[in-house]
Amino acid sequence: xxxxxxxxxxxxxxxxxxxxxxxxxxxxxxxxxxxxxxxxxxxxxxxxxxxxxxxxxxxxxxxxxxxxxxxxxxxxxxxxxxxxxxxxxxxxxxxxxxxxxxxxxxxxxxxxxxxxxxxxxxxxxxxxx
Numbered sequence: 001x002x003x004x005x006x007x008x009x010x011x012x013x014x015x016x017x018x019x020x021x022x023x024x025x026x027x028x029x030x031x032x033x034x035x036x037x038x039x040x041x042x043x044x045x046x047x048x049x050x051x052x053x054x055x056x057x058x059x060x061x062x063x064x065x066x067x068x069x070x071x072x073x074x075x076x077x078x079x080x081x082x083x084x085x086x087x088x089x090x091x092x093x094x095x096x097x098x099x100x101x102x103x104x105x106x107x108x109x110x111x112x113x114x115x116x117x118x119x120x121x122x123x124x125x126x127x128x129x
C-alpha cells in the first residue's frame with residue numbers, strides 16, 4: 001500500500017511548494033516562482049504540519065479556486081488544496097494538510113500552479129492564477 005515516507009517544502013529554480021514522497025512515487029503542489037514585475041505570489045500552509053503526513057496512506061486531495069478584485073484594478077486569485085490521508089483505525093479519510101497558493105496582480109502577470117500525482121496521471125493539472 002502506498003505510504004508517505006517524506007514531506008518537504010522545496011524551492012527549485014523555477015518552482016516552489018510542497019513535495020510528498022511515497023513508497024510508490026511522488027505528489028507535488030508547486031507554483032512557478034519567477035518574478036515578472038510587481039506581482040505578489042506564493043503559498044502557505046494554512047492547516048497541519050508536513051511531518052504529520054509521514055507514515056500515512058494518501059487518500060485524495062480537493063482543489064478550490066477563489067478570486068477577488070480590488071478597487072485599484074488589482075485582484076488576487078487563490079487555489080486552496082485540502083490533502084486527505086487514510087486513518088489507521090477505521091480507514092476513513094481525514095484532513096491532514098491544507099495549502100493556499102495565491103497570486104496578486106493587475107491582470108498581466110499570472111502564475112501557474114502545478115498539481116502532480118505520479119500514481120494518478122489524470123490528477124495532473126496546471127492552473128493559472
